[in-house]
Amino acid sequence: MRNILLLFSLTFFLNSFGQTSVLNSLLKTHVSAKGNVNYKALKKEESKLNTYLDYLNKTKPQKNWSATKKKAFWVNAYNAYTLKIILNNYPIKSILKIKQKGKDAWNIPFAKIGGKTHTLNHIEHKILRKYFNDPKIHVGVNCASGSCPQLGNFAFTEANYERKTDMLIKKFINDPKRNKISENKLELSKIFKWFKGDFTKKGSLINFLNKYSATKIDEKAKISFLKYDWSLNGK
Template sequence: MARSTEQATSSAPERDGSPTTLAQDLLVACRRGDSTERYRTALAKATDADLRQIREDRQTGLAFWLNCYNAGTQLLLEERPDLYESPLRFVRFFHAPAVTVGGTSLPLDRIENGLLRGGRSKYGLGYLPKINVTNFERRYRLDGCDPRIHFALNCGAESCPAIRAYEPDRVDEQLDLATRSYLDATVEYDADAGTVLVPRVFLWFRGDFGGGSGIRELLRSYDAIPDDATPKIRHNSWDWTRAAGKFVE
C-alpha cells in the first residue's frame, strides 16, 4: 500500500511504477529535496492504458490529480519563482507548464479547473462551466466537484492549506482530515455578532460549495459553527506571500 507523505520521509521511495505511485513519489521527492527527474519523465511517458484507472476510478483520479497539482506547485516555486512574484502571477504562474502527464503539458489552472473541478470555470464564483475544454480534459476530468479539494490544493501562498500525499484507498478520509484541520485553523465564529469569518476560497468557489446554505452546512458538519447557527458569512483576506514547502508535519 502506498505510504503517506509523513511516512515516506524516512527512506527513498522505491515502489511500483504506476502513475498513481509516481505522482505520490514525485510529491515526496519535492518535500525531501531529492531529484524529481525520474518521476517526471515516467509520468510524461505514461500511456492511455497506464492511465486507465485514473480515468475510470474516481478515488484514484482524485488522489492522482491532487498530488500532481501540489507537486507541480512546488516544482514551479523552486524552478521559476519569478512567475509567482510577478504582478501577472494569475496568468504567468498558474498557466505555466507544471507537470506533464501522458505527453500532455499541464499548468496548475488546467489541473484544478479542467480536471479536479470537473470542467468548471475559475470565473463566476464556481457557477459557470469552463469554456475552453481540451480533449485531455474531457477524457480525464472528474465527474463533478468535491469541494473539499479546496482544502487540499496548495498554490504556494501563505494562506494555502498544508500539503499531504493522497492515496486512492484513503483519499476520502484524508480529505476529511485536511478540511477539518484547515477550517479549525482559519474559521472564526462570532455568536454575538451572528457572523462567521471564512477563508476567501469560499467566495472564489462559492458555487462549488452550494452557495451560502451549502457553506453553512459544511461548516456545521465540521463543527466550525453550531448546528443551530445561521450566521452571516464574511470572507477573510488572502495572504499571497510565497510559502514553498508547506507540508503536513
Template structure:
C-alpha cells in the same frame, strides 16, 4: 508562549514521556517538535503518515483528526496551537509532571513489534505472510533485483531506482503508485529543507539535493502513463499529489511568484506532461479536479469539447479538493498525504482540520457573524452558490467541536452575516 531561555536548550532527564503524533512534511508538526527541542524536552515521535491503523487509534484516543497531537504522560494537550497558547504556569506543571512522574499505564501507546509469549506452545505459533512478500517475489521474477556496484563494492539483492520506476510504469498500476512515490519524496524533501521554526522553505537549497534529482527522474515518467482507466478515487489521489508536488517543483526551478501577475503566469504555465498531454496547475485544479469549471480570472473553461484531457476530468466537482491543494503560500492548507484507497476519508479529515483552524472559519457570536476563508468566496459555486448553502455545507463538514455547536445555534436563529478572512499570499519561501 515562546520559550527562548538559553538554559532551556540543555536536554532534560524525564521520568515520564512526551508523545507526539505527527506526519512527515507537516509544518505544524515540525514547529512543535522544534519548540520542544529548543526547550530541551525529549519526546517520542509517532509518525502516522502511512499507517491507517495508527491514524484510527489517534482519532479514538484524542477525538481529533488532525496532527500534531501531543501528550505529557496521559495528559492530552492538543495540537501545536494548543501547546503554544499554554500559559507559563500551565507549561511548568506539564514539564514537572513528565520530569518527576513515570508515564502511567493509560498514557498513549507507543507502537512496537509484538513478541510471542514464552508460554505459547510451538504448535500454536502462527506466521503471518509479510505484506510485501508477493511484491518482492515479483521483483525477483522480473529481474529487478540483482547485484549492483557502488564505490567499487558489489551489493547483492539490490535494485536501482531507475529499474524500479520503469517496472512500475510498465506493469504495476502506474499512475497511483508513481504519484505516491513522488508525494513521499517531495514530503521528505520538504521536511529536510524547512527552517527550524517551521515557517519557511529553503527552495534554493533543494536544487543540489540527491532526493530532488531522483524526484525529477520520477517526474519524467509521468508522460508515459495511461490515465483513461483511472477510477474517481485514483484520479483524486493522483492529481492532488501531482499538483502539490508540481508547485514545489516550480518553486525550486523558477522561484515562487511574488505578485498577482507572476501568480497568474505561474499557475498557467508551470506544467507536467502527463500521459502525452500538458497539464498546468490551472488545468489540474479547474480542468480535472473541479470537473472542468472556470477558475479565478478565467473567461472560458480549461478544456474545450475536443480536448482529449476532458476525458480525464472528474464528472462532478469535488469541493473537498480545496482543502488538500497547496499553492505555496501561507494561507493554503498544509500539504498532506493522499492514497487512492483512503482518499475520501483523508479529504474529509483535511477539511475538518482546515475548518477547525482560525484560517478556515471564525465565529463571532455577539455579532452573529461567520468569517470564512476566501476559498469559500472564490469557489462559492462549489459549495452551493449562496451564503445559506455555504454555511450549511460548512456546518456539515465541521468535526464534532465547540465551533460546530455554536454554528448550529446561529443557524437556528437565522440572519447570519457572512464575511471573508484576509488571505495571506506571502510565500513560504526562505529569501
C-alpha cells in the same frame, strides 16, 4: 496473452506505487506538520521530484480507474508541479511573482501528464472541478501560499484520499489563521467566496461548514471574508 497482460498490469501497478512513494517521501521529509515547505532542502533533492514528474509525463489515467484514484493522481500532479514551478524560481517570496510571457504561474503550460502539456488552472478547473463533484479538492490542491489550506506532508492514494482530505478540510475550517468561526459571525477564507458554488451544491455554505466545524454555526450567522495571504508557504 493473458499472462502478458497480467504482467503488464502488475508492472504498471508497481511502478505507479513506487513513484507515488517517491513523492510521499519528499513531502514527508520537506513539509512540516503545519504544511510549511523547506524549499531550500527540497531544491537539493529536485532530481527525485523530477523522477516523479517523468512518471507523470509517461502516465495517462485509465478509464477503469476509480474516481478516487483519478482524483488522487491529478491532485498529486497539481501539487508536484506547483512545487516544481516554485523551485524553478526559487528563492521567491510569492507564487504571484512568477511570470512567463505575460502569464502567471497558473496559466503557464508546463505540466506534462500522459504526454500532454497542461497548465495548473487546466488541471484544477477543467479536470478536477469539472469531472468530480468534490469540494474537498480545494484542500487537496495547494497554491504554495500562506492562506491556502495546508499542504499535506504525504502523497494521496486511492486508499487514503477520502480520509486525508477529511482531515485537511477539518484542519482548514478550524484553523483560526485561515477561518475565524463563532456561532453568529464568520470571517472566512476567500476560497469559500471564489468557489462558493462548489461548497453549496447540497445546501448552504453554513450547512457545509457545520459538517466539519468544531463550533456549531447558526444558519443566520454573518459572513465576511479575510484578506488572502499570498506569501510563500516556506519554512
